Amino acid sequence: TLRFFHRDEELGSLVQLTAEVAGGLLSVSLAWLCFVLLTGRSQAVHTVERMTGELAESESRFALATAATSDGIWEWRPGDQSMFLSSRGCRIVFDLPHRGPVSYREVLRQIEAGERSVVLTALRAHLKQRTPLDVEIISFDREGQRRRLRVRGQAQWDGLGRVTRVAGAISDVTTLRSREDELERVQRFYARVLEVFPHPVLIKSQDHRYIYANSAACEFIGTSREALLNGTTADLLPGQSEEHLAVDSEVL
Numbered sequence: 649t650l651r652f653f654h655r656d657e658e659l660g661s662l663v664q665l666t667a668e669v670a671g672g673l674l675s676v677s678l679a680w681l682c683f684v685l686l687t688g689r690s691q692a693v694h695t696v697e698r699m700t701g702e703l704a705e706s707e708s709r710f711a712l713a714t715a716a717t718s719d720g721i722w723e724w725r726p727g728d729q730s731m732f733l734s735s736r737g738c739r740i741v742f743d744l745p746h747r748g749p750v751s752y753r754e755v756l757r758q759i760e761a762g763e764r765s766v767v768l769t770a771l772r773a774h775l776k777q778r779t780p781l782d783v784e785i786i787s788f789d790r791e792g793q794r795r796r797l798r799v800r801g802q803a804q805w806d807g808l809g810r811v812t813r814v815a816g817a818i819s820d821v822t823t824l825r826s827r828e829d830e831l832e833r834v835q836r837f838y839a840r841v842l843e844v845f846p847h848p849v850l851i852k853s854q855d856h857r858y859i860y861a862n863s864a865a866c867e868f869i870g871t872s873r874e875a876l877l878n879g880t881t882a883d884l885l886p887g888q889s890e891e892h893l894a895v896d897s898e899v900l
Contacts (some may be wrong), residue, residue, distance in 0.1 A: 719817040722801075723833055725836055726775075726811050731755065738821045740797065743789045759797075760786045767799060775803055775811050784821065797824045856880050 711788075715733035720737025729747040738744055741758050756764055763785040774781040781801040789795055801816025839860070842849050853857055861876045869876065869884065876884075881892040 702754065719819045721815070721817055723813060723815040725813045729753075731851070735820055740818055758787055763787070769815070770799075771801070774801065775814070778803075781814075795820060796825050797821065802824065806834075852896065853898055856893060 668854070710800050721734040722731060722737050722739045731750055731752045733741065735745060738750070742750075743754055753845040756767070759767060762846070766783055766785055770779075770781055770783045774778045781803075782798070784796055784798050787795045787797050798819045798821045799816065800818075801814050803814045804812050806812050842860070842862045845862055846864060847859070848868040849862045850858055850865050851860035857878050857880055858876055859878075861873050863873075866873050866876060881896070885892060
């Protein structure tokens with residue numbers, strides 16, 4: 649009886665000790681779990697705050713860039729009826745200040761009817777064949793003045809090759825193209841004048857290549873205009889090229 653009593657006492661002590669150890673382990677486990685949860689929450693809050701700050705900085709950078717550029721920024725997601733158009737873009741397309749999201753059909757209506765197919769064809773080719781999206785179109789402002797706009801864009805595809813969005817820029821190149829047309833007109837005028845000029849006239853570029861020769865110059869040198877253009881003094885006067893190059897460089 650005493651032997652069993654002692655054994656029961658030892659077993660009771662062992663059970664009590666095991667319970668105390670188990671309780672301690674449970675407390676440690678709970679404490680560790682709380683620590684992990686609190687630490688994870690702190691890290692999550694820190695991550696959210698960092699991402700929010702980065703997003704705000706990115707938005708501020710984008711707003712500053714769009715305000716500084718003379719181009720309008722646009723974005724369209726396939727399936728959406730509306731599209732994003734920056735404030736400058738609204739002024740270029742609608743000749744109005746920013747109005748928020750706009751319908752892409754409304755944007756197309758601002759383009760001359762004959763030019764819409766040009767934009768849509770270029771857009772389809774870019775989305776399906778990934779050809780560059782860069783076209784010039786004719787549009788009219790509220791006063792009916794003719795304008796020339798340049799539309800550029802780049803699509804983004806997912807891993808399955810599906811288009812997720814298209815973004816790009818729109819520029820008013822009316823003044824630029826007008827100046828280029830005027831320059832070309834003036835150049836044609838002077839070319840006609842120089843063509844009937846009785847004396848030889850040669851025009852060189854800064855890299856010493858002939859970019860113009862009138863008929864008198866071709867007759868004087870004894871060669872055709874095609875053979876003369878894009879050539880250099882070395883092609884005409886091999887023995888005197890260095891001397892002529894020195895004189896040309898000084899003049900330039």
